[in-house]
Amino acid sequence: xxxxxxxxxxxxxxxxxxxxxxxxxxxxxxxxxxxxxxxxxxxxxxxxxxxxxxxxxxxxxxxxxxxxxxxxxxxxxxxxxxxxxxxxxxxxxxxxxxxxxxxxxxxxxxxxxxxxxxxxxxxxxxxxxxxxxxxxxxxxxxxxxxxxxxxxxxxxxxxxxxxxxxxxxxxxxxxxxxxxxxxxxxxxxxxxxxxxxxxxxxxxxxxxx
Amino acid sequence: xxxxxxxxxxxxxxxxxxxxxxxxxxxxxxxxxxxxxxxxxxxxxxxxxxxxxxxxxxxxxxxxxxxxxxxxxxxxxxxxxxxxxxxxxxxxxxxxxxxxxxxxxxxxxxxxxxxxxxxxxxxxxxxxxxxxxxxxxxxxxxxxxxxxxxxxxxxxxxxxxxxxxxxxxxxxxxxxxxx
Numbered sequence: 536x537x538x539x540x541x542x543x544x545x546x547x548x549x550x551x552x553x554x555x556x557x558x559x560x561x562x563x564x565x566x567x568x569x570x571x572x573x574x575x576x577x578x579x580x581x582x583x584x585x586x587x588x589x590x591x592x593x594x595x596x597x598x599x600x601x602x603x604x605x606x607x608x609x610x611x612x613x614x615x616x617x618x619x620x621x622x623x624x625x626x627x628x629x630x631x632x633x634x635x636x637x638x639x640x641x642x643x644x645x646x647x648x649x650x651x652x653x654x655x656x657x658x659x660x661x662x663x664x665x666x667x668x669x670x671x672x673x674x675x676x677x678x679x680x681x682x683x684x685x686x687x688x689x690x691x692x693x694x695x696x697x698x699x700x701x702x703x704x705x706x707x708x709x710x711x712x713x714x715x716x717x718x719x720x721x722x723x724x725x726x727x728x729x730x731x732x733x734x735x736x737x738x739x740x741x742x743x744x
Numbered sequence: 745x746x747x748x749x750x751x752x753x754x755x756x757x758x759x760x761x762x763x764x765x766x767x768x769x770x771x772x773x774x775x776x777x778x779x780x781x782x783x784x785x786x787x788x789x790x791x792x793x794x795x796x797x798x799x800x801x802x803x804x805x806x807x808x809x810x811x812x813x814x815x816x817x818x819x820x821x822x823x824x825x826x827x828x829x830x831x832x833x834x835x836x837x838x839x840x841x842x843x844x845x846x847x848x849x850x851x852x853x854x855x856x857x858x859x860x861x862x863x864x865x866x867x868x869x870x871x872x873x874x875x876x877x878x879x880x881x882x883x884x885x886x887x888x889x890x891x892x893x894x895x896x897x898x899x900x901x902x903x904x905x906x907x908x909x910x911x912x913x914x915x916x917x918x919x920x921x922x923x
């Protein structure tokens with residue numbers, strides 16, 4: 536009886552471990568953390584870091600809108616025009632968009648560097664479109680989907696993360712533009728509220744180990 | 745040792761499943777009418793109307809998968825949910841496939857997809873795009889990427905924030921919940 540009890544305990548422990556293993560890995564940066572800088576190749580062939588990016592006025596930015604996005608995800612495509620419009624507006628205010636493509640092109644050929652260059656040219660992206668070659672950067676941010684947004688202040692401290700706005704499917708039905716709202720808070724030296732939002736997106740494609 | 749543990753686990757599963765079979769209770773029928781029925785697929789335009797699917801309090805275990813026809817990893821794992829449905833249809837297990845396809849794609853993409861694949865599991869469509877308001881209500885552990893799967897019964901819940909690697913992993917998640 537004692538033995539059976541022992542085994543039951545072991546079983547319960549085993550079950551707990553299995554259930555815990557299905558929980559997502561918590562990683563990346565949190566609100567208030569300094570975001571890691573990077574060196575990534577843009578579609579123009581040059582290498583970029585946050586530290587050497589300028590805003591639309593040629594000045595050191597007051598903040599950065601880092602977005603993990605791609606060519607192939609229907610949600611990313613839905614947001615393309617909105618990211619262009621956002622950059623045009625906020626870059627003048629001092630907050631340029633920096634887009635990073637995090638998918639492994641071996642799994643998503645439509646997201647390879649040549650396809651990124653082509654997409655950027657077709658849509659005339661006014662913002663930097665960088666390739667997370669080797670998939671080292673997105674895990675440091677804790678990104679899990681495309682499109683996903685991170686608003687950093689001038690010291691590269693994370694102030695807002697999540698969706699661009701509150702309606703992916705219908706731009707006309709958008710009630711809140713979370714990013715513009717976050718910038719408004721930051722301009723007033725306040726903490727953005729909400730600081731975190733969630734939205735449906737495509738999982739970032741990583742080769743299974 | 746490991747093998748013995750596994751054997752015991754299987755034995756325990758059998759014991760538990762026999763027991764749960766004894767306490768018979770009909771699967772609750774939907775309590776809120778969907779917004780629309782599209783070729784037999786209930787369409788919910790508001791999360792609040794759909795939410796009861798995540799909170800049935802009976803002796804059935806629900807396997808609720810969030811997917812979309814445009815999501816490649818989701819489509820890849822759908823056959824495993826169909827297999828699970830097939831495998832456990834005589835037991836108190838219900839597989840629910842919640843499509844997050846866009847409103848405009850339901851007739852054009854979702855319906856033909858469900859019909860051509862002859863999906864046997866329950867398929868629902870949820871078109872509430874106010875994601876920020878409801879993702880946490882499915883699970884706070886969910887960032888928003890799909891696919892994800894919630895397995896629950898009246899006593900326990902487990903959440904998988906990723907694609908399954910194979911059918912066995914999905915079946916294990918169901919069994920680990922101790923149906």
